[in-house]
Amino acid sequence: MPAEQTRFLDVVDPGALATVQDLGRVGLAHLGVPRSGALDEPAHRLANRLVGNPEDRATVEVTLSGATFRLDRAATVAVTGAWCPVHTGPGPGSGSGTGSGTGSGRRALPWGTAVTLTAGAVLELGPAEGGLRCHLAVAGGVAVPPVLGSRSTDLLSGLGPAPLRAGDRLPLGSVQGAPRSVEATAATRPAHELRILLGPRADWFDPLAVAGLHGSSYAVSSDSNRVGLRLEGPALRRRVRRELPSEGIVLGAVQVPPNGQPVVLLADHPTTGGYPVVGVVASADLPGCAQLRPGDRVTLLLA
Numbered sequence: 001m002p003a004e005q006t007r008f009l010d011v012v013d014p015g016a017l018a019t020v021q022d023l024g025r026v027g028l029a030h031l032g033v034p035r036s037g038a039l040d041e042p043a044h045r046l047a048n049r050l051v052g053n054p055e056d057r058a059t060v061e062v063t064l065s066g067a068t069f070r071l072d073r074a075a076t077v078a079v080t081g082a083w084c085p086v087h088t089g090p091g092p093g094s095g096s097g098t099g100s101g102t103g104s105g106r107r108a109l110p111w112g113t114a115v116t117l118t119a120g121a122v123l124e125l126g127p128a129e130g131g132l133r134c135h136l137a138v139a140g141g142v143a144v145p146p147v148l149g150s151r152s153t154d155l156l157s158g159l160g161p162a163p164l165r166a167g168d169r170l171p172l173g174s175v176q177g178a179p180r181s182v183e184a185t186a187a188t189r190p191a192h193e194l195r196i197l198l199g200p201r202a203d204w205f206d207p208l209a210v211a212g213l214h215g216s217s218y219a220v221s222s223d224s225n226r227v228g229l230r231l232e233g234p235a236l237r238r239r240v241r242r243e244l245p246s247e248g249i250v251l252g253a254v255q256v257p258p259n260g261q262p263v264v265l266l267a268d269h270p271t272t273g274g275y276p277v278v279g280v281v282a283s284a285d286l287p288g289c290a291q292l293r294p295g296d297r298v299t300l301l302l303a
């Protein structure tokens with residue numbers, strides 16, 4: 001039999017930021033390699049399931065403003081994470097989903113559902129609503145060359161493919177399964193409450209300041225990114241003033257730099273750090289961190 005022809009997803013417009021992400025470089029922190037991977041991991045896994053992919057196939061993580069792509073061959077796609085309007089057009093492609101045409105070849109598609117598009121179809125993801133990041137899965141997965149076992153873009157270390165640019169052509173892997181139906185697909189909600197498990201350096205802070213974390217309100221800083229969610233609000237006063245030698249840190253760790261403003265470390269965080277960690281965000285709340293926008297309010301709760 002002839003070899004399957006390579007299929008491609010062409011980047012027409014990456015928007016504010018679009019990156020390739022899978023489940024990350026797990027198990028390499030002892031070598032100084034960050035984990036990276038999808039910030040909203042449940043959304044990434046769901047998008048892959050919808051199009052019939054194994055959950056570890058790479059998807060495209062699209063940030064805030066939306067993005068536009070073109071398929072060179074027919075393919076099944078799905079969008080999850082934050083809700084956003086999804087359309088085909090104004091190219092020759094059309095979708096199998098429902099939606100009203102506009103008379104110009106542009107057609108609305110359902111969000112959170114597997115949709116099969118024809119060869120040459122243009123796929124438009126509009127601005128995220130009620131969140132920050134969407135995941136686009138294509139049947140077969142994005143098959144850029146893996147680096148240290150993962151296809152994820154790591155913005156801190158530079159490992160993996162660079163952030164997507166207009167004109168990039170992403171190869172797609174072989175289709176392994178049929179699309180799956182889901183009765184109801186919910187958008188990931190921003191985590192306006194974050195549960196924090198204290199430690200390992202909670203004793204480096206004023207006990208009253210630590211106790212005051214429970215119920216404290218913070219605003220998400222515009223300096224937040226895939227490395228960390230920076231919070232602005234009541235400063236955490238230090239009790240221990242000496243410097244802390246660098247030590248290992250984990251996903252969700254709440255570091256406190258000298259200004260006392262907490263930083264929740266996300267997927268592209270370094271593997272070590274010298275700022276004391278007052279606690280760690282409960283893992284169930286981390287997907288919601290991926291959907292927080294600058295200016296959103298967050299209440300911290302001691303678990």
